[in-house]
Amino acid sequence: MDEQMEAVLRAEQVSVSYSGSTAVKNVYLNIPRNRVVAFIGPSGCGKSTILRCFNRMNDLVAGAKMDGRITFNDVDIYDSSVDPVDLRRQVVMVFQKPNPFPKSIYENIAFGARINGYQGDMDELVERSLQQAAIWDEVKDKLKDSGLALSGGQQQRLCIARAIAIQPEVILMDEPCSALDPISTLRVEELIKKLIENYTIVIVTHNMQQASRVSDYTAFFNAKATETGGKMGYLVEYDRTENIFHNPQQQATQEYVSGRFG
Amino acid sequence: MSVLPVNDTSLWKPTRLLNRRVELAVKLIFGLFALVSVATTIGIIATLIFETFEFFREVSMVSFLTDSKWTPLFSSAQFGIFVLVSATVMLSGIAISVALPLGLLSAICLSEYASPKLRSILKPLLEVLAGIPSVVFGYFALLLVTPFLQSITPGLEGFNALSAGVVLGVSITPLVASLSEDAISAVPQSLRDGAYALGATKRETIISVVLPAALSGIVSSVILAVSRAIGETMIVTLAAGQHPRLGLNPFVPVMAMTAFIVQASLGDTPAGSLAYKTIYAVGMSLFVLTLILNIFSFWFVRRFREKYE
Missing domain, CATH: 1.10.3720.10 (MetI-like)
Structure with missing residues (x-):
């Protein structure tokens, strides 16, 4: 890990439990600015859980509890002075399943800007966000149509456009391509590479090729069985993506990236 | 473990004919019950339509829709x-x-x-x-x-x-x-x-x-x-x-x-x-x-x- 890299998000000794049973334990992680970080690992290893800690989405899950410390631009985001609503404006999230609002394409974009008190030209913001998300040409003539009328891949790019529109610093993506066909996946990946000029992206993926294609850094999580029969995730290795895939330091990483399990 | 005999027809006596009749009977019974509820609805609507039709032979549609009083039980009946x-x-x-x-x-x-x-x-x-x-x-x-x-x-x-x-x-x-x-x-x-x-x-x-x-x-x-x-x-x-x-x-x-x-x-x-x-x-x-x-x-x-x- 390059120590001189400026970290936007920093997780220190983070553990998360749901209703008392630990889901992921003792994670240390720095997310460098303007880079793509991929979280890979088998199901149940806690990668989505950690992702959801970065913008406090886990607050919305009954029974979820986090220990440890996460900072965003060196501010502890779990401090009582931090408003999670304000945090989520700067650390937005794109989900596994495209979830456009049942509104027009235009309103899907304008919604986030409006609730966050955007004072500028809304038409311009909508156009620019859709352009950045590489979907403008496909939807510019039907901005009044429902966002639900788009194809799955278009819906996901609309959701990314919606996230960009509120001008966040970090975009968290929770398996954004797992519901998409290969062509749409490719377009989203190209988009991620383009967005990195302005944003920091953390992406959870089950697809190792995707991780190696889009990310600069990769964190490999694994899970071990607990005495109670559940699974507990932990961070195995975190390094530059080429090191994780070609020169991993841990046996488990080596086995996972070569397809021996997972 | 011995292999099961193939095509030993003496061991199999399916009651196909009875089954078909039972299926038919069950279908009829269910159909009948469904018919009762549908027939009731149709009966009610038919009665409503018939009696309403009879009503409009004595009272004009115009006065039904335009009268400003409702006094059907009076001698000078009005039907607004x-x-x-x-x-x-x-x-x-x-x-x-x-x-x-x-x-x-x-x-x-x-x-x-x-x-x-x-x-x-x-x-x-x-x-x-x-x-x-x-x-x-x-x-x-x-x-x-x-x-x-x-x-x-x-x-x-x-x-x-x-x-x-x-x-x-x-x-x-x-x-x-x-x-x-x-x-x-x-x-x-x-x-x-x-x-x-x-x-x-x-x-x-x-x-x-x-x-x-x-x-x-x-x-x-x-x-x-x-x-x-x-x-x-x-x-x-x-x-x-x-x-x-x-x-x-x-x-x-x-x-x-x-x-x-x-x-x-x-x-x-x-x-x-x-x-x-x-x-x-x-x-x-x-x-x-x-x-x-x-x-x-x-x-x-x-x-x-x-x-x-």
């Missing part, structure tokens, strides 16, 4: 149906303006704000409200709500549309609340997460995302509740009075369509007389009103329902 319709519309209007906010807000509270524990207490309570017999609501309106309203509203008569409408609204609130809650709960969590992940507060999420997504379900619950209010009988008969009067004054006694049917059915109305046919004509009008509402609701739901994968 809008006298009764105006009362029914006013009562339902008052009822829904009570039931919509009450029901919708309870639905939002139940599905979005209440903890599972609170919800497990509130929901059965709401369902108990739905189980109260309407005659109890009627007496409640007449003996409790009307005196209370009279103490704050000068000039309110003993029988009035206001009190009946308000109590009617309370009686249909559980329907609005329960169906709206179903609609709100059916909105996928992923939509809420999507809004929260953009920095929306809970209120913004509910108003801008959840309610629009549940709109078709909410509207159909309201229409169903209005249909119920239009057909509701005991409350309006007991508390709104028996005085056919054209207009929308909620402070005086009025006669709803259902209240007329009660009044005419209770009296000695010989079969085949004009008064007898009038009951059917009013019944038919009620049926048409609710049918229009139901068709509208059906159309609205199909037009505005959002499909989520």
Whole structure:
């Protein structure tokens, strides 16, 4: 890990439990600015859980509890002075399943800007966000149509456009391509590479090729069985993506990236 | 382990013929029961249409729609149906303006704000409200709500549309609340997460995302509740009075369509007389009103329902 890299998000000794049973334990992680970080690992290893800690989405899950410390631009985001609503404006999230609002394409974009008190030209913001998300040409003539009328891949790019529109610093993506066909996946990946000029992206993926294609850094999580029969995730290795895939330091990483399990 | 013999036909004696007959018998029995309910509906509608047709052989459609008085039992009979319709519309209007906010807000509270524990207490309570017999609501309106309203509203008569409408609204609130809650709960969590992940507060999420997504379900619950209010009988008969009067004054006694049917059915109305046919004509009008509402609701739901994968 390059120590001189400026970290936007920093997780220190983070553990998360749901209703008392630990889901992921003792994670240390720095997310460098303007880079793509991929979280890979088998199901149940806690990668989505950690992702959801970065913008406090886990607050919305009954029974979820986090220990440890996460900072965003060196501010502890779990401090009582931090408003999670304000945090989520700067650390937005794109989900596994495209979830456009049942509104027009235009309103899907304008919604986030409006609730966050955007004072500028809304038409311009909508156009620019859709352009950045590489979907403008496909939807510019039907901005009044429902966002639900788009194809799955278009819906996901609309959701990314919606996230960009509120001008966040970090975009968290929770398996954004797992519901998409290969062509749409490719377009989203190209988009991620383009967005990195302005944003920091953390992406959870089950697809190792995707991780190696889009990310600069990769964190490999694994899970071990607990005495109670559940699974507990932990961070195995975190390094530059080429090191994780070609020169991993841990046996488990080596086995996972070569397809021996997972 | 020995291999099972192949094609040893002596071991297999399927009862194919009996099976086919049993299948046929079962099909017939189920069909018959289905037919009973369909035939009942058709029978009721046919009777309504037939008697209404008979009614219009004696009373012209024009006077039915334009007379300004409803006096079918008088010697100088007049048949202005809008006298009764105006009362029914006013009562339902008052009822829904009570039931919509009450029901919708309870639905939002139940599905979005209440903890599972609170919800497990509130929901059965709401369902108990739905189980109260309407005659109890009627007496409640007449003996409790009307005196209370009279103490704050000068000039309110003993029988009035206001009190009946308000109590009617309370009686249909559980329907609005329960169906709206179903609609709100059916909105996928992923939509809420999507809004929260953009920095929306809970209120913004509910108003801008959840309610629009549940709109078709909410509207159909309201229409169903209005249909119920239009057909509701005991409350309006007991508390709104028996005085056919054209207009929308909620402070005086009025006669709803259902209240007329009660009044005419209770009296000695010989079969085949004009008064007898009038009951059917009013019944038919009620049926048409609710049918229009139901068709509208059906159309609205199909037009505005959002499909989520």
